[in-house]
Amino acid sequence: MSPLIALLSDFGTREAYVGVMKGVILALAPEARLVDLTHEIAPQAVSEAAYTLVSAVDYFPSQTIFCCVVDPGVGSERRALAVQLALTRSSAVVVCPDNGLLTPLLARVRQAVVLDNPRYHLVPVSATFHGRDIFAPAAAHLARGVPLGELGSPLSPEALVRLEWPEPQVQDDGFRAHVIHVDRFGNLITNLPGDWLSPPWERWEVRLAAQRIRGIRRTYAEVAPGEALAYVGSGGYLELAVRQGSARDAWGADVGTDLEVVKLEP
Amino acid sequence: MSPLIALLSDFGTREAYVGVMKGVILALAPEARLVDLTHEIAPQAVSEAAYTLVSAVDYFPSQTIFCCVVDPGVGSERRALAVQLALTRSSAVVVCPDNGLLTPLLARVRQAVVLDNPRYHLVPVSATFHGRDIFAPAAAHLARGVPLGELGSPLSPEALVRLEWPEPQVQDDGFRAHVIHVDRFGNLITNLPGDWLSPPWERWEVRLAAQRIRGIRRTYAEVAPGEALAYVGSGGYLELAVRQGSARDAWGADVGTDLEVVKLEP
Amino acid sequence: MSPLIALLSDFGTREAYVGVMKGVILALAPEARLVDLTHEIAPQAVSEAAYTLVSAVDYFPSQTIFCCVVDPGVGSERRALAVQLALTRSSAVVVCPDNGLLTPLLARVRQAVVLDNPRYHLVPVSATFHGRDIFAPAAAHLARGVPLGELGSPLSPEALVRLEWPEPQVQDDGFRAHVIHVDRFGNLITNLPGDWLSPPWERWEVRLAAQRIRGIRRTYAEVAPGEALAYVGSGGYLELAVRQGSARDAWGADVGTDLEVVKLEP
Numbered sequence: 109m110s111p112l113i114a115l116l117s118d119f120g121t122r123e124a125y126v127g128v129m130k131g132v133i134l135a136l137a138p139e140a141r142l143v144d145l146t147h148e149i150a151p152q153a154v155s156e157a158a159y160t161l162v163s164a165v166d167y168f169p170s171q172t173i174f175c176c177v178v179d180p181g182v183g184s185e186r187r188a189l190a191v192q193l194a195l196t197r198s199s200a201v202v203v204c205p206d207n208g209l210l211t212p213l214l215a216r217v218r219q220a221v222v223l224d225n226p227r228y229h230l231v232p233v234s235a236t237f238h239g240r241d242i243f244a245p246a247a248a249h250l251a252r253g254v255p256l257g258e259l260g261s262p263l264s265p266e267a268l269v270r271l272e273w274p275e276p277q278v279q280d281d282g283f284r285a286h287v288i289h290v291d292r293f294g295n296l297i298t299n300l301p302g303d304w305l306s307p308p309w310e311r312w313e314v315r316l317a318a319q320r321i322r323g324i325r326r327t328y329a330e331v332a333p334g335e336a337l338a339y340v341g342s343g344g345y346l347e348l349a350v351r352q353g354s355a356r357d358a359w360g361a362d363v364g365t366d367l368e369v370v371k372l373e374p
Numbered sequence: 375m376s377p378l379i380a381l382l383s384d385f386g387t388r389e390a391y392v393g394v395m396k397g398v399i400l401a402l403a404p405e406a407r408l409v410d411l412t413h414e415i416a417p418q419a420v421s422e423a424a425y426t427l428v429s430a431v432d433y434f435p436s437q438t439i440f441c442c443v444v445d446p447g448v449g450s451e452r453r454a455l456a457v458q459l460a461l462t463r464s465s466a467v468v469v470c471p472d473n474g475l476l477t478p479l480l481a482r483v484r485q486a487v488v489l490d491n492p493r494y495h496l497v498p499v500s501a502t503f504h505g506r507d508i509f510a511p512a513a514a515h516l517a518r519g520v521p522l523g524e525l526g527s528p529l530s531p532e533a534l535v536r537l538e539w540p541e542p543q544v545q546d547d548g549f550r551a552h553v554i555h556v557d558r559f560g561n562l563i564t565n566l567p568g569d570w571l572s573p574p575w576e577r578w579e580v581r582l583a584a585q586r587i588r589g590i591r592r593t594y595a596e597v598a599p600g601e602a603l604a605y606v607g608s609g610g611y612l613e614l615a616v617r618q619g620s621a622r623d624a625w626g627a628d629v630g631t632d633l634e635v636v637k638l639e640p
Numbered sequence: 641m642s643p644l645i646a647l648l649s650d651f652g653t654r655e656a657y658v659g660v661m662k663g664v665i666l667a668l669a670p671e672a673r674l675v676d677l678t679h680e681i682a683p684q685a686v687s688e689a690a691y692t693l694v695s696a697v698d699y700f701p702s703q704t705i706f707c708c709v710v711d712p713g714v715g716s717e718r719r720a721l722a723v724q725l726a727l728t729r730s731s732a733v734v735v736c737p738d739n740g741l742l743t744p745l746l747a748r749v750r751q752a753v754v755l756d757n758p759r760y761h762l763v764p765v766s767a768t769f770h771g772r773d774i775f776a777p778a779a780a781h782l783a784r785g786v787p788l789g790e791l792g793s794p795l796s797p798e799a800l801v802r803l804e805w806p807e808p809q810v811q812d813d814g815f816r817a818h819v820i821h822v823d824r825f826g827n828l829i830t831n832l833p834g835d836w837l838s839p840p841w842e843r844w845e846v847r848l849a850a851q852r853i854r855g856i857r858r859t860y861a862e863v864a865p866g867e868a869l870a871y872v873g874s875g876g877y878l879e880l881a882v883r884q885g886s887a888r889d890a891w892g893a894d895v896g897t898d899l900e901v902v903k904l905e906p
Contacts, residue, residue: 109404116390120680121676121678122824124648126676127646127676127677128696128699131699131704134701138641142675143393145390146387147387148386161390163394167506169400172397182859182860183860184860185861236879291391292388326449327448328502329450342500380659380663382656410659412653412654412655412656413653414654430659433660433667435663557655593715593716593767594714594716594768595713595716595717605768607768608769608773
């Protein structure tokens with residue numbers, strides 16, 4: 109089957125930036141199949157891009173090439189990367205700037221190269237649009253079968269830039285966590301892995317500002333429309349929602365909001 | 375030719391939800407071609423999804439698989455469906471929740487099954503993202519050639535959930551109708567079929583709140599910029615617009631707004 | 641390789657208009673590959689569409705078919721076109737209304753036809769959605785291999801509609817230019833070609849309202865976050881930006897805003 113390239117950026121869909129990247133890819137690798145992951149990452153929000161990538165990467169065919177361009181440092185000395193990932197059930201390749209976008213996947217990196225072989229750049233390389241001139245060509249050449257190691261100099265996976273990545277903390281009576289993403293529906297995705305929680309589910313209480321949400325539910329339908337609930341979301345993390353409403357709007361919560369998840373005494 | 379899957383959802387394009395569904399599909403059915411119908415259905419607006427699907431379905435190649443996920447009842451007892459449709463000039467398959475999304479197409483349903491064969495689910499099935507775990511895999515397996523009947527238990531087409539679907543009413547001097555959709559341009563699409571109207575076109579008057587729009591036009595260009603007009607739209611229904619402006623903004627109209635369409639005495 | 645069709649419109653992605661065009665194309669030309677350039681052109685903004693097309697066309701494979709539908713005159717006597725372009729390194733075909741959308745590409749037009757051969761229309765042709773009924777079918781038939789000349793009557797390239805297209809002016813001490821596009825990041829793209837500028841780069845000053853921006857930089861990283869800079873953008877034109885900020889928001893600038901680019905005495 110022809111290779112699959114998944115695209116992720118903060119370019120939006122109003123300008124032709126993404127279209128131009130696709131044109132560049134298809135001019136070099138006409139056989140490639142293209143899928144958009146999203147182009148609506150908030151401008152230059154590297155950690156949002158990192159979250160989006162890690163939440164999606166496991167669901168794609170093995171050796172999908174992820175071309176990820178959220179690049180506030182374009183034109184500076186920041187490195188451009190291609191990496192090979194070993195995932196739980198599959199594998200993947202990512203091309204992206206070395207700015208922390210790979211943080212939650214760093215333990216999966218098996219090989220990394222700096223995209224410094226000019227033979228695989230679009231010339232002249234602009235100082236402001238490496239998506240077009242470096243990352244799209246790299247993805248296309250990988251799709252054509254060029255080995256990762258050909259694209260540039262090897263780099264130790266330990267040398268990659270790492271963002272501060274919030275981890276939940278264990279407390280006496282439960283956990284301290286926080287919101288790492290708010291989706292389109294206003295659902296709050298936290299950084300607490302669902303498998304840190306255990307039955308009996310009704311003993312858990314989530315405390316977010318003045319809100320108290322009792323019990324871990326299986327699904328929205330267990331509460332009435334307009335009511336709050338906590339549940340383990342499809343990504344495997346604790347989520348908070350208002351059924352047929354927006355938890356963000358209802359509670360004024362956002363990325364970074366702290367919460368406590370407490371197991372009450374029986 | 376490889377099978378075509380058209381996707382419709384309220385997931386938006388900011389998160390990776392749609393990308394993940396595409397990854398799941400392409401992992402199972404690498405040959406499938408994917409087209410987006412829209413992912414900007416208002417959150418959980420089943421009737422808007424129903425309108426969008428019925429307005430598009432006739433223009434696709436026969437046996438296109440429509441994967442439609444607007445699913446406020448995810449995780450409840452609502453059924454997941456695959457149905458075979460017989461259309462005027464073609465045919466189509468739809469996978470979707472049984473929540474009324476098929477209402478305007480119910481008369482076209484030739485076969486329906488409940489997606490209850492776990493062999494065709496992504497395991498484990500989450501309680502909140504059946505787009506990924508049930509509907510995308512069903513579309514992919516259909517694209518691979520799995521017969522509809524294999525995906526689960528047969529269901530009588532009469533048993534499908536039906537939304538209240540507004541129909542225009544005949545009155546002494548014309549019709550009572552209402553707005554069922556407002557498009558990006560602020561054009562008001564009504565539920566009055568264009569073929570209920572007849573010449574002489576200049577005798578018709580549309581009354582919407584204080585607005586009086588005289589005559590049924592063929593196209594925008596028949597009125598001056600900024601003027602209102604009524605015409606039979608590309609979907610075959612009466613539409614109201616302000617040329618190079620927004621009828622919604624000008625008149626404060628929205629989905630559900632009533633109107634009268636009256637044939638005046640000569 | 642199967643033919644590539646790139647789509648550009650002001651239809652947005654909320655309605656199924658674009659999906660319907662894709663359905664029509666794939667019903668006629670199942671082999672075609674589709675790429676979206678953008679569908680977020682402001683409603684009926686022909687000059688924005690013209691800018692977007694010219695900024696992208698050079699990066700696509702030769703003979704890509706651009707199907708561009710920003711069409712305020714739909715249903716009037718405005719002509720529908722297909723044109724063959726000769727580009728610097730490649731070639732392209734464009735189908736679009738004859739409303740000035742090709743203005744910055746007029747010098748590249750090698751052949752033009754009016755899409756008046758009804759054999760290649762979707763019948764009946766509506767008065768309001770030629771994207772579906774004329775432009776998408778034309779693109780599909782071209783993708784199938786129908787020669788351009790078959791689609792309708794020949795037209796002299798000189799006869800095509802031309803928009804007023806702002807050109808920068810040479811002044812005693814530099815240039816007078818203006819903003820022709822504002823991108824998602826709030827960067828201001830001007831109509832001043834980068835190759836009108838020359839070293840020493842630090843002698844240039846850009847004056848936009850009360851702003852004075854000294855020097856032409858190579859990239860964002862040369863200034864501190866929050867600072868303004870001028871640079872030659874990836875499209876080859878002078879651009880103005882605030883690093884990790886929005887020049888539009890900071891300065892109240894927008895499309896049409898005037899600026900002066902002055903070479904200061906040493």
